[in-house]
Amino acid sequence: MLEQMAQSLSAFFLTHIFWVYAFLGVIFAIGLLQNLISAIQLPAAYAEMKRHSQAQDSETNWQLLISEEVMPMSILVPAYNEEQTIVANIRSMLFLQFPNLEILVANDGSKDNTLQAMIDAFGLKPMTRAHELTLPHAKVRGVYGSPAYPQLVVIDKENGGCKADAVNAALNFSRHPLYCVVDADSLLEPESLLRCVRPFMEEPERMVAVGGTIRVLNGCTVKNGRITKIDLPTKFVPLVQTMEYIRAFLMARLAWSHWNMLSIISGAFGIFRRDLSMKVGGWSSDTIGEDYDFIVKLHRYLAEQKIDYKMRYVPEPVCWTEAPEQLKVLRTQRTRWQRGALEVASKNKDMILNPKYGRFGMLAMPNNILVDVIGPLAEFIGYVAFPFLFFLGILDQAFLLAFLAIFFIFGTFISVSTLILEELELARSPRARDLLKLGLVALVENFGYRQLNSWWRIVGWWQFLRKVEGWGDMPRTGANDTKE
Structure with a gap:
């Protein structure tokens, strides 16, 4: 029975052999183009790191710490059901090295004890605080301050249904010209803000946004909100997400920063100008990819206003975040990311190949379409079609090996090259065995994990077409943190 089906399918494909090879050629070309872009990104990332490296410059950070010229900053922390991590997160921020800082936590209608945990840990009391009503958000139920920590303000609000709503509420209450958005499950290194503020000090008229590196917190030792062992x-x-984060941040974002075409600054750790954020209407609530959408919104506004501007990714400042440890939770995250990317692409399709938006419209947006819209479909089809046609005898061995080389061998090469780049410039891995372990992960992820991720992105595509909404559950354990 199976043999007859195979023969029938083989006969069908042989009858339409031209279209079969044309289709396979398109899939092959898409993969080749993606890898070509990655190959171009590597030297660009290296050039950007050499040009703006702060790895060996701690003296400037000390001078900034005691300087009165450093631009004041607000940290905005959207929090929803973060009982396990919120206290450690706030503790880490209270000890950040920065001369003029305020911390605003927006409790977005949490259903757990997030608010009570903060009240108990920091002795919060109800307070009155003047604020703007510029940006829309869900109703604020109360505002709390801490007598012991006057720089800490907690905004208790009704659930707005998305992270952007909480960010907008905190932004209305903020008072400083710069603000940093940090996820409630994340920890900043002590010098992170000093390193990120430097581009604003160097080019105050042009710099509009700066992003830092996100690293996986799982496995690290944390005591009272501070990392004591990496x-x-x-x-x-x-572990495999650690490799993904290194590859995504250290190569791709450094390269696009070098070309001044950053498409995304992570919503888990980014610094922005408050005045521009107010002018563009704050963070949008109509997409699940609010951080990606916000950066594209800034590019749109600045290009339409013909304002000269820059955005930069700085690799040295690190924000440590808790990564999902269960596949079902990771699946929820990745399908949400895919939905968000498709929503932003659809929402801003008029910018694609539009010279009105400069290099961002002509180069960055088409790349985003290739990576986020076309790429997932082509990769998944390739995983299914190439082995299937080889099994039927339609595809010869040379073509199949070429496909495997593009999607596996070159992918491993890019990952390992990124690891080498990181170690040469930042020396983030404390032991040689860690580098070896990550190098092994870069190889192993190609056999099963990468295909699973490809399938999740297809699921995200399907959810986008069905207009599925919501974040899904992202439970936090806070397992890394210990109290003295």
């Missing part, structure tokens, strides 16, 4: 995760799921 280590790799012991479980495979967060």
